Amino acid sequence: MADHHAVASAPHGGGGGHATVRTYINVAIALAIITAVEVATLYIPGIPSTVLVLSLLAMSAIKFFLVVGFFMHLKYDHPVMRALFVGPLIIAIAIILAVMALFSAFVLLPRVVL
Amino acid sequence: MVDHASAVAHAHDPNIGTTGLDNRKVGMWAFLGSDCMFFGSLIGTYLAYKGKSISGPLPHQVFDIPLTSYSAALLLASSLTMVLALAALQESRVKKAAGWLFVTAMLGLHFVLNQVYEFTTFALHHGLKLSTSLFGSTFFVLTGFHGAHVTGGVIWLLILVMLALRGKIDARDYTKVEIAGLYWHFVDIVWIAIFTVIYLIP
């Protein structure tokens, strides 16, 4: 973490306010479209399950970071806020993956049960 | 004496620290980081037990993807109305902000009611309860705790609406509404993850 954040002269709230209502609406439209595509992907016949899983995860990640970046202002906010959220997020994802590996759960992911 | 003056200036608002950041906002982000670990542990549990139930019903037999997609859309829409409320408050348009906050709370309430309907259907029509199988246990506890987070958020938002209508909230209270918003969006992104990982991935 950078040292210069300790200076007393930083503006209140640490930036923010760069996003406009226009941006918000654009982000919401993007979110709606991605969700529609996500659900539609399920109904494409014959799609290989690995491709299906990876593309669903990718679309979900894009939605996640759109909300965090724009609606929660993290894109514009102070680096301290980013560190407080992204650090734990990485640890949480790493632990989910490790637990799945320990329970041999990866083999189950691409399996389509009929 | 400049330093002294700035220290005194900060004493006006006890919530602003020497970095110029608002304590409550830093605290909320720290809480959300911690809540990542909470939901991470629950999602990890769900995935570790995925496909290991020894009796039915199985996920694809009970999930109602159109209904859940509709719920997901409700939460995404509520995130938009939340930022619109904040934008209105920033311009000191308190009535408008209260309106958007109310819409946000109602969208959240609709989500919760959908979940109640979903849970009831699972239990009554598919015979899937907490104690039916590992799937029942992991699914209800994970989505139930998310639903509890949404419910808490709805109560928080309705209190803010009430305060705004009574004239107890204005543009000076931006941070108070902002941290409620951060919490609300977090609940939304948790659902983005749950929707994909639990419902969509077969």
Add this chain to the structure above:
Amino acid sequence: MATQAAFMHGSKAETETFWGTVWSWLTTVDHKRIGILYGTSAFIFFLVGGIEALIMRLQLARPDNTLVGPERFNELFTMHGTTMIFLAVMPLSAAFFNYMIPLMIGARDVAFPRLNALSYWIFLSGALFLNSSWLFGMAPDGGWFGYANLTTTQFSPRHTIDFWMLGLQILGLSSMLAGFNFLVTIINMRAPGMTLMRMPVFVWMSFVTQFLIVLAFPAITVALILLMFDRFFGTLFYEPAAGGDPLLWQHLFWIFGHPEVYILILPAMGIVSEVLPTFARKPLFGAPVVIYSGIMIGFFGFGVWSHHMFSVGMGPVADAAFSISTMLIAVPTGVKILNWIGTLWGGSIRFKAPLYFSLGFIAMFTMGGLSGVMHASPPVDLQQTDSYFVVAHFHYVLFGGSIFGLFSGIYYWWPKITGKMLDDTLGRWHFWTMLIGFNMTFFPMHYLGLIGMPRRIYTYAPDLGWNHWNLISTIGSFLIGVSLLFFIVNVFRTRRSGAVAGNDPWDARTLEWSIPSPPPVYNFARIPQVHDRDDFWLQKYGDGHGGAPRPKPAPVTAAEIAAIHMPDTSFWPLLLALALAVMVSGLMISMVQVVIGGLLTLWLMYKFAMELHRPAAGHGH
């Protein structure tokens, strides 16, 4: 600023009577008073846990002993472990976080003073809740890590596990609330000029500890929630008959449990890093390296948890991965030990009680660390796991490490907190009896473990060759008890006739020594401007390379003091903690109580939040 002396109003008049004093402590939001509350409660629970240990040692003093039966013995080791970790070491550390962090970073209080009070009252209610199980004859008996499925209703049908599980849940909430508070305090409340790398090392280690707390506790919260659902609502998480896997508990528990080990040791490491430079009259050797090592320990602390589980058979890949990460985490720990020794090297050392305890910490912790590295190798671990060797190991790090470090802090900061010096001769008696007693108690356990004595057994046959080492261990444990008597006598003598400390009795280096002892309610009459690490030392002596001492700041005026505004007292934290206890204990009694307690909690949260919303007119702003 129409707040002339507003920080005193309300408490001045009330503190004159006895009940006024009680009320002022029940409603305090002052971080110093909350620190004292934490420290006092934790020390009492430390004695409770110690008595539990002594009973166990008496039972094991000779073979085929019948002082306590196996059921009671299970309760004793479960409550001893749980008490020492959650009710003694963690809150003792919290006492120092509370009292010292604001003073060391030049702040007037923590970021959220009322939340701080709430953390304490929740901690106390959780601690009392857990120990009230003794009164009902239902003390927890599943071991401090309560492995599933021993804890399910099938094998623990009574409320014993409920007390443990709900008590830990309450204590975890308290720790997490305090964690958020200190994170924000350290990030946001540092005095102007105190950059992160100028922060005292104790504050740094506390900072890492708070991250560990807020990120590790959610894992045990989830593990306990799943257990609670299994016990109360019939879910199947830990039910092998339904495909559930008891290993899930072990994983979730140790995802919390290993960071918890560092939560227990890092604050003590921070204390030692303050004490050594003061008594060696030298800056901490390689302070940035000590800090980076602390961060590394915190980060790696999340990647080693399965080394507690080598014996369950996770397979060669998992064993190898966790073995390597465990060996890696020993590196930053070793680096720190090197730095502490480097700090002493060539210093003009003054042998006072705080230094003795810090030196004891380094020696004992190193031994515990070395036996810890041995466990990192799965084949070696398989020989040692669940034997007394492990008991010896973790007492060397948690008693030889944490407790020695915390006592070092107690002797070091006592003058700051009370204004009086603890007697140094009694302090040295305390140290030597504790060191000898400690080694007599725990060193033989290494040997006992290697010749086959398992953990948690309540008695043993006379022909196993364990008899005299067990007896020596028991004698040692009572010597530890005697050493604590020296400390208690010292405390009471100091209260009556201790030497007055003055601002800076140790000729120390950090900001808390620049203000009176005990500090005024507002801590710093003027928030200091910081230019360096060890700024206070440089003010006194210059940089040691011929540079002149830094000019002292101008005297504080009465008007400045009059303009200070401190937060008012509040009774909502206490009430909120009570309501929470009503709700949680209702889970064992009736759902009606849960609902009533829950609604009460919600209402009180609202009152708590609204107390500072738009303060009433005439209140200042």
